[in-house]
Amino acid sequence: MTTVAVPLPAPAARARRLAGTGALLRLALRRDRVLIPAWVLGLGAVVAGTGSSFEALYDTAARRAALAVSMNGNGSMRALYGPVYGDSVGGLVAWRMAGFGAVLAAVMSLLIVVRHTREEEETGRQELLCAGAVGRRAPLTAALLTALLADAALAVVIAGSLAGSGRPAAGSLALGLGIGAAGLLFAALAAVAAQLTESARLAKGLTGAVLGLAFALRAAGDAGTDNSSPLTWLSPLGWSQHLRAYAGERWWPLALFAVATALVACAAYALTARRDLGMSFLPARPGPARAPRSLSGPLGLAWRLQRTTLAGWTLGFVCAGGIFGGLAKGAADLVGGNARTREVVARMGGQQDLTDAFLATMAGLLGLVAALFAVGAVLRLHGEETAGRAEPVLAGAVGRLRWAAGHLALAFGGSAVILAFGGLALSVSYGASAGDPLGRTGPVLAAALAQAPAVWTLTGLAVLVLGLLPRAAPAVWALVGGCLALGWVGPSLDLPRWAMDLSPYSHLPKLPGTDATAAPFLWLLALSALFTAAGLVGLRRRDLC
Template identity: 60%
Template sequence: MTAVPGTSAFTSRTGGSRQLSGTGVLLRLALRRDRVMLPVWVLIVAGIVLAMPGSLEQAYGTGAERAEAMRSMNANSSMRALYSPVFGDSIGALSAWRIGVYAAILAAVMSLIVVVRHTREEEETGRQEMISAAMVGRRAPLTAALLAAFVANAAVALLVAGGMAGQGAAGALALGLGVAGTGMLFATMAAIVAQLTESARLAKGLTSGVLGAAYVLKAAGDAGTEDGSSVLTWLSPLGWVENIRAYAGERWWVLLLIGAAVVAQGAVAYNLAGRRDVGMSFLPTRPGPAKGRIATAGGLAWRLQRGSVLGWTLGFLVSGVVFGGMAEGAADIVGDNANTRDIIERMGGQSGITDAFLATMVGMLGMIASLYVVASVLRLHGEETSQRAEPVLANAVGRLRWAGGHLVIAFGGALLLMLVGGLGLALGYGKDLGPIMGACLVQVAAIWALGGLAVLLVGAFPGAAVGAWAVAGVCLAIGWIGPALDLPQVAMDLSPFGHLPKLPGGGMVWAPVVVLLAVSGALVAAGLAGLRRRDLIS
């Protein structure tokens, strides 16, 4: 590996605290760069937790209703797999059951993005090499990135603990620390992966893959037991979160397990960071063939994004099968609880409870697919900021042709995801393939609208491109917790998904679908026009 001038020589003559020189300055820089993104993430993670008690009090107003809900949820293996076992019948315990694991997943995603952004992404773009030419210690960038993640997770812990204290101080503290601890666990995991790979995108993808595998392990373990004691559950960091048992006889020692994992992974990351040069990795990219096989811009886009498309596709197929398998038991899950039925019907429509449940799951798949389309469109921005687009465009490749290859993968991939997700739902449910596939295709209009917004930002306002994540996150939050909070229709209409017909089971309404498709087309056209006129980011 080639040493970077001004870096290895400096660090080889120093040790101890000099390895961390400049950490404070880099931390302030990271927090300044993320001054919008981090607060949005923190508010979303904490907000979905703090919104739960009110909605659950509406759904289960009496102790008897909560006890019956606990019994029915624990008796349903699909519900245990989707969420976790219920360990108590208080509002606090039900809130931890309903949202604790998912809040931990969001904290993990936030943390891995922050760490990779300020480590491997800085090296990939060449900015770290310039910074390292100054008096900056070898481990200072990694330390600053982990401290930035710590600040964000500490804010989440404080908001959750403070907001949930009314349900019980001990349970609130356990829940807040569990969510934040999971965030830091995946922050240190991302720090390790960032040392192993040369690509920020690959580092994010591998860490996200570990997060997905952790959820699958937890779900498989919880499906088989009612007390979270499965070996598979304990093999998953997300299983540790549920086994803290906030508001149900807290197991504080599980937090020590999370803390030990954070310290161990952090030590590994620091050791690896001290053994490589800036820009290098322990798993270097394999050289390509002597004779290139990529002849078009579209072929290059497919080569860059095929791994992501495959991973998302498999995930949607598995999720669809799991959700479809729960549909038959939807009526049993709801029982005679009118409030719970109202929540599901607000999400899925006024048709029969099974159709409403399926419509709810279709909507969830659609909102998750919007994250894919945003990530795929932003790959254009990543190629530009990393200066990999410039040599491509220096050849006989126009900007529209270059962008078109990535947009075909983004928008076509979103369509593929919904088709595969619908197939999985139908397979899990065992019938109604046509109606379910039709319902999934309707979601594509809203997904493409968010993708079109991302294209507009990348093309015309590249400095605000990251804002596409914030918009997608807000839409996800509205669709996820809006029906439970019974938000007014004007708030629900802020999301394009709020305008779509509730299918299957409801009546088809073409007007909003056509309008959303037209809006997405106009946004893409405006974004491409902006891309043609402006200078490339250097």
């Protein structure tokens, strides 16, 4: 097989290239029969919950107006959530959810598309499928249609649940469509990434990096106090907000989504037509004939397998810290003396100086995201085991614990490293904007590192599940997702204390700017050590999958 010529297409030839799409689509939906409903209903419930929570918390128009004014006057809050366009309950839901919901829809869509394209090729499953009467474009089309169905379902669930609880229909539709359309655009972007890279992991990482860039552009654009800078128009997450749900809906940003999605999807099809099955555009280079000294044992192997991932995460944390740090000074723009705003900010960041509160919020955000890295590093063990790569390693003179130790060192140590780099970038960038680059380095770095015990608690939980219930290992992601959701939207929802306390992050003091006692750190460290030890005991005793 070489590059495929692409002339002609008579209608019949065109139909042939899509042959089998229906069957592949049914296969994808069957495989995702739990994944897609869980995402759609989970995300729908978060949006609906946000609506009822705002309704209860801000029950008068005056209170809502005050919140809107103070939030719009606060650069850091605008960077996090975007501006408030309307001060109805719906308007507040749209403010809180348009960007956040779009991020989650994008994550769902990119996971779906990569799962049914590059991952299928990487595992070799697609080879057998494509040997059937399946057109060259069918696998990509089926994957995109799966994402389309999931995003459409998400839009319907969000619009339906909000409209059903008394919000205006037009606004509900705008919010649902804005979130779903962002998801679909990222589905197309993931389709391009799946053509460019040879591994599913890299395809997800690449699309995730684009998503991070989109968030950063929107945050930077919204951080100014004037309504919104052109930067937000460069970000699809900004487009979702520019639909202005519940605030005089503007529908034409949907056309932006349509055009961008069509262009990106066309690019994906063009790329897929020009490459062989299983291949990418990055040519495989020969490697060394002998292993370096460093690759002599399980530790060296784990380092070799995860060092690129760690480098990518470190870079991402440095960029994120740098951007957030630059925004921190805007926190001082807050319209002073508004008790409500103080309350919301304080719930997220603590009772201290508002700049510190912002820095604490950002350190907390880094902490939440660092758990994704750490849990991913632990679950590499599960991947090695199920792929059969662990077996020949363990058939060497390698005990189970030594085999696990390499990846666990990466999980625990690596998460501390990325937190340190993120915290350093946060402090230096904030210091630079305040005219004293190293002024807050110590406290802000400490604030970032103080997240580690909570990250490690989730890491320990992943080890526990891996050791005792290896088949349930992927479910650890749902636990991490739950902690992320609690940390991100929980504070504005006024959830009961016990619900917030389910997340280890709720037990951390809001650093910098508050006094910290050792107790919560010690508790979390003890819990993490307990989980890890129990998981390792289980790992030693159980059969290899």
